[in-house]
Amino acid sequence: xxxxxxxxxxxxxxxxxxxxxxxxxxxxxxxxxxxxxxxxxxxxxxxxxxxxxxxxxxxxxxxxxxxxxxxxxxxxxxxxxxxxxxxxxxxxxxxxxxxxxxxxxxxxxxxxxxxxxxxxxxxxxxxxxxxxxxxxxxxxxxxxxxxxxxxxxxxxxxxxxxxxxxxxxxxxxxxxxxxxxxxxxxxxxxxxxxxxxxxxxxxxxxxxxxxxxxxxxxxxxxxxxxxxxxxxxx
Numbered sequence: 001x002x003x004x005x006x007x008x009x010x011x012x013x014x015x016x017x018x019x020x021x022x023x024x025x026x027x028x029x030x031x032x033x034x035x036x037x038x039x040x041x042x043x044x045x046x047x048x049x050x051x052x053x054x055x056x057x058x059x060x061x062x063x064x065x066x067x068x069x070x071x072x073x074x075x076x077x078x079x080x081x082x083x084x085x086x087x088x089x090x091x092x093x094x095x096x097x098x099x100x101x102x103x104x105x106x107x108x109x110x111x112x113x114x115x116x117x118x119x120x121x122x123x124x125x126x127x128x129x130x131x132x133x134x135x136x137x138x139x140x141x142x143x144x145x146x147x148x149x150x151x152x153x154x155x156x157x158x159x160x161x162x163x164x165x166x167x168x169x170x171x172x173x174x175x176x177x178x179x180x181x182x183x184x185x186x187x188x189x190x191x192x193x194x195x196x197x198x199x200x201x202x203x204x205x206x207x208x209x210x211x212x213x214x215x216x217x218x219x220x221x222x223x224x225x226x227x228x229x230x231x232x233x234x
Contacts, residue, residue, distance in 0.1 A: 024147035032187035088118035137192035144184020151177025
């Protein structure tokens with residue numbers, strides 16, 4: 001009679017894995033937890049930024065005067081999306097426009113520089129953590145593959161030390177190796193999907209920020225052309 005095959009479970013295979021394969025699995029689990037933490041945080045941040053962007057753009061286009069809107073924006077948090085850009089651009093407009101002898105073109109150029117700096121800082125804030133997601137998504141399968149190769153090598157080494165090769169001899173090592181691959185894919189797939197999705201949302205928000213900057217510059221330029229001395233009332 002052939003020897004009976006002992007039932008195997010995932011947890012049992014993990015417990016019986018070699019120390020190196022266990023280290024690989026632990027690394028992949030930690031990478032997966034880190035990626036899910038980033039996914040939740042980035043999802044909440046981008047969702048709030050998109051909502052604030054729509055709300056402020058509606059208020060901006062519905063305001064005949066920008067000074068009251070500037071006072072409202074000054075009371076909001078520093079990372080409030082479009083409000084941050086508006087504060088930077090309009091604040092520079094008030095500062096340069098209040099100085100005697102400054103040409104309207106110089107005022108608009110100063111506003112543009114302030115907007116570009118604010119947009120760059122906002123893009124950096126929104127994109128924080130995406131590089132780590134990309135790294136987890138690209139590296140995790142290879143880490144899992146390393147664990148798989150090591151587990152298979154151990155299986156063949158163990159196989160060479162027995163006289164009769166049976167399924168019960170080979171199966172545990174092969175299964176242990178495949179678990180490392182599965183954990184690597186479990187860590188990588190959500191990270192890659194989230195990175196692609198978040199990158200598209202950040203690019204969309206960035207386009208809205210540049211469009212808003214152009215809209216604000218156009219509105220301030222028209223105000224300067226109509227009444228160069230009425231900067232404070234703009």
